[in-house]
Amino acid sequence: MSDVIAAEQRNDKRIVQIELGDRSYPIVIGRRLFDDASVWSSAGEGDCAAIVTNTTVGPLYAATLERAISNRFRRVIHIELRDGEEFKDAASLNHIFDRLLSERADRKTVLFALGGGVVGDMTGFAAACYMRGIPFVQVPTTLLAQVDSSVGGKTAINHPLGKNMIGAFYQPRLVVADLDTLSTLPAREFAAGLAEVIKYGPVLDPQFFNWIETNIDALIARDTDALGYAIQRCCELKAEVVAKDEHEANVRAVLNFGHTFGHAIETGAGYGVWMHGEAVGCGMAMAADLSARLGMISEAFAIRLRRLVERAGFPVVGPRLGADRYLELMRHDKKSEGGEIRFVLLDEDGHASIRPAPDTIVRQVIDANCQRS
Known part of the structure; x- marks a missing residue:
């Protein structure tokens, strides 16, 4: 401990x-x-x-x-x-x-x-x-x-x-x-909370990610023992990060995995159209795709995460906003510096880092994962 x-x-x-x-x-x-x-x-x-x-x-x-x-x-x-x-x-x-x-x-x-x-x-x-x-x-x-x-x-x-x-x-x-x-809790709102459970695994604890994959059906069914453990483990992981970086100067920002794309979805679609957890779930799939396109994780791991997001009941296709609008919204993200978008990206070993990505690659991710006209 x-x-x-x-x-x-x-x-x-x-x-x-x-x-x-x-x-x-x-x-x-x-x-x-x-x-x-x-x-x-x-x-x-x-x-x-x-x-x-x-x-x-x-x-x-x-x-x-x-x-x-x-x-x-x-x-x-x-x-x-x-x-x-x-x-x-x-x-x-x-x-x-x-x-x-x-x-x-x-x-x-x-x-x-x-x-x-x-x-x-x-x-x-x-x-x-x-x-x-x-x-x-x-x-x-x-x-x-x-x-x-x-x-x-x-x-x-x-x-x-x-x-x-x-x-x-x-x-x-x-x-x-x-x-x-x-x-x-209504089914849609309960399901939306699973996105925040899932995010802890890829960025902080690969064993917890494996546990979530094994127990996702029990979590969806609201099994009390599974929920109790999941909530405890998420709080333990967040407690460790907060104790190291209370004001999100560096390490804590990894907890925003999926949120850069997700917040753009929420804001662009109009607050309340997409639930926060739904947007984060879709955002995690997009961030994993970006990580794979940059060579940081395997395509197989990105697909594995996308499938878990789908099993949890989240959409994995973002709304049709257009790449220019996505980029504009993401430049307002709190992690951006000097107008440069910084993403939480995955490493193969279950860790994450915060770094920029070329707009050309980000546009590829948006084109591949969002609705088209």
Whole structure:
């Protein structure tokens, strides 16, 4: 076990510790966590807590979460946002601020992000900004959020010119991933989370990639044991990377495998048309193809990854935007430097590197993997 994380299993709970000095925090993974008082001991206590959720998740779990934390806070307010990637914007962020100010929330108020990646990102960004920083807790209810976006402190909103371009690195106090919430996740949204599970294998852990290939059917069937292990392993891998590179200066950027193409798909198609995980799944197939065309991996490995992406239920053909539009959108990617697009590319041994690629080769990838007129 790495010295930057500590993973253990207590009864039916799996616990992964993110080690960041005085900003360290636990990720608790398991079932029936809302009913376990010991889980919430790291959440804090005080006068006020605010549950930030959306119109889909709120009716399902907001009252349950309030019961779980009500003995720790004198009052609990609810802030409900519209559901969808298209609402991950400044207007929704300001709605959170409006409610906090109208309720006279102070610096000891704790925000609870109850929902998927959109809710988690916006709540974390609001916490980072409100009164220059207040504590928050991640309560992810989607597979994508449980394995990726709730862990590591990346928070942001979208801009019409680029996804997640306005945000902050701001760590939560606690992450509670209750597997029971995945039972109410729509099939398309659950499947979209598998993309973030798959990405960890090719870039960080070849043995985990083999395990995913063997267990993909169990994951699709929402087998609790398979999901529990997959979520734990993803969190362990991300914890190691975050501890080395919290602010994504170098190593952490490999976790964006598939995201350069994927974000271009999301932005170009219009936020909400493609789910984030769907776009990342297609983006991974395209990034693997680019890696193969550059001679970094074998064509056989690129095909192997593409087939896994297809087995997980993702499209592997991108929308018809045109190569010029793809390149324009990818130049807005956060990894770009001086207008030069930098991609997360695979090495045969299960590692990844960040480097540019000739536009001519990138155009070949787009022509081969995207819809044509």
